[in-house]
Amino acid sequence: MKLEKKLLRLLKVFIFCLIFLFSLASFASSQHTYMIPELDFNGDCAVDLTDAILGMRVLTGENPVINGTKNIGVKEITDILRKTAHLRPEPDNYDEYEEDDKFSQARVIVINNSADSAKNGDSVQPHNFHDAGDEDWMMFYGIAGQIYTVHAETESLGSNCDPVIELYDTDGVTLLKSKNDGIEGKNETLLWKDCSRDDIYYVRLRSFSPDAFGEDTAYELTVYNPEATFPGDIIGNIFDPYSEKKVLGARIKTNANRSAISNYCYCYFYCRRDFCIYFHPAGTFTLTVEASGYKTFSTEVTVRQLETTLVDIEMIPE
Numbered sequence: 001m002k003l004e005k006k007l008l009r010l011l012k013v014f015i016f017c018l019i020f021l022f023s024l025a026s027f028a029s030s031q032h033t034y035m036i037p038e039l040d041f042n043g044d045c046a047v048d049l050t051d052a053i054l055g056m057r058v059l060t061g062e063n064p065v066i067n068g069t070k071n072i073g074v075k076e077i078t079d080i081l082r083k084t085a086h087l088r089p090e091p092d093n094y095d096e097y098e099e100d101d102k103f104s105q106a107r108v109i110v111i112n113n114s115a116d117s118a119k120n121g122d123s124v125q126p127h128n129f130h131d132a133g134d135e136d137w138m139m140f141y142g143i144a145g146q147i148y149t150v151h152a153e154t155e156s157l158g159s160n161c162d163p164v165i166e167l168y169d170t171d172g173v174t175l176l177k178s179k180n181d182g183i184e185g186k187n188e189t190l191l192w193k194d195c196s197r198d199d200i201y202y203v204r205l206r207s208f209s210p211d212a213f214g215e216d217t218a219y220e221l222t223v224y225n226p227e228a229t230f231p232g233d234i235i236g237n238i239f240d241p242y243s244e245k246k247v248l249g250a251r252i253k254t255n256a257n258r259s260a261i262s263n264y265c266y267c268y269f270y271c272r273r274d275f276c277i278y279f280h281p282a283g284t285f286t287l288t289v290e291a292s293g294y295k296t297f298s299t300e301v302t303v304r305q306l307e308t309t310l311v312d313i314e315m316i317p318e
Contacts (some may be wrong), residue, residue, distance in 0.1 A: 001282045020177055051064040062083040066259075071123050087245070100212035103172030103202050106137035108261045109147075110225045112278040127205065128158065137172075138221060141251050141259040142195045146225050150179075150203055152188040153220040160216035162209060168202040176201075176222040180208050198253065228281035232303040235273040238289065246274060247315045250291035254301065262291075273310070289313055 001288070065220045100107050109125055127136045142148060164180040165188055179190035195201075205221065208215060238247045250262040252275050260275040282305040288295040294315040303309050 003045060003318045007135040017185040053270055067081040070243050086258040087167060101135055101136050104138050106202055108263055109138040109140050110276045111140055111224050112227060112276060125221045127219055127221060129207045129213045132210060132213050134213060135204055139200055140223050141198060141261045142201045143253060143257045144195055144197050146257050148192045148195060148223060148225050151222045154185055155187055155283050158216050160212050161189050162212060163205050163217050163219055164208050165190040166204040166206060170199045173201050182208060227279040230282060230305040231279040232282055232305055233308040234280050234311055235304060235308060237274045238313045238315060241314045247291050250289050252289050254285045254287050256285050291315055293318060313316060
């Protein structure tokens with residue numbers, strides 16, 4: 001029986017090697033990663049050739065199953081190879097959030113995040129206009145009656161950057177408000193006081209001048225609403241306990257009118273978990289999570305001043 005299992009593993013490795021050789025030319029042109037949590041075998045927040053190698057070691061019995069990943073087989077490994085091979089290389093001047101040139105590719109932005117070295121040491125969302133016609137789309141979960149400020153920081157970053165900030169309704173088409181002062185290298189701020197319902201809203205950034213792109217067009221984007229005095233943070237993971245997969249695009253809110261969206265794109269640097277609610281008022285509040293295809297989840301959360309509260313959430317399918 002042991003010999004049969006060993007022979008089966010060797011056969012799987014042989015099949016894998018054949019597929020790998022056919023794909024090798026494609027890999028040489030792509031150094032970028034594919035973000036799929038269930039294929040991230042080594043837990044480094046990226047899916048690339050290192051995961052294929054680790055999967056192969058698990059497949060042959062050289063490594064035990066890792067990171068709770070089950071049923072690693074030829075299919076999973078070839079999925080990694082196929083997806084990596086079809087990714088086109090990105091120019092060096094792309095910012096880390098590309099592709100985000102239309103509302104369907106919008107990246108989640110964490111409300112009230114800041115470049116706080118105690119949290120992550122990175123800018124909120126650093127962007128640039130890398131090419132003519134480049135635009136950047138972000139999304140956030142707005143709560144009715146709240147005031148939101150969208151701020152593009154360009155001073156000391158992009159002397160050739162004059163961003164136009166546009167706020168869109170949930171359809172990504174209806175323009176709610178826009179702001180531009182027409183001055184290159186100056187910060188741009190849009191204040192929105194008319195959030196009439198709880199929903200997903202989109203922010204679009206584009207260059208005012210079609211000739212301003214490439215060098216010195218960097219900016220950093222922030223979305224924030226009024227902060228509490230001596231607040232705390234709420235962070236957590238959201239997953240399906242049956243499939244053991246992350247639930248992406250879930251809407252999280254508390255009765256303190258704070259909100260978040262669970263990450264669409266897995267392991268962004270600005271959030272240590274699937275969702276982050278920064279600068280939340282201290283006290284005990286009700287936290288509610290809604291996601292398409294799942295029952296609404298609700299629980300009480302106690303937030304302590306200047307502390308981080310971890311809330312991991314299991315969403316039950318309907």
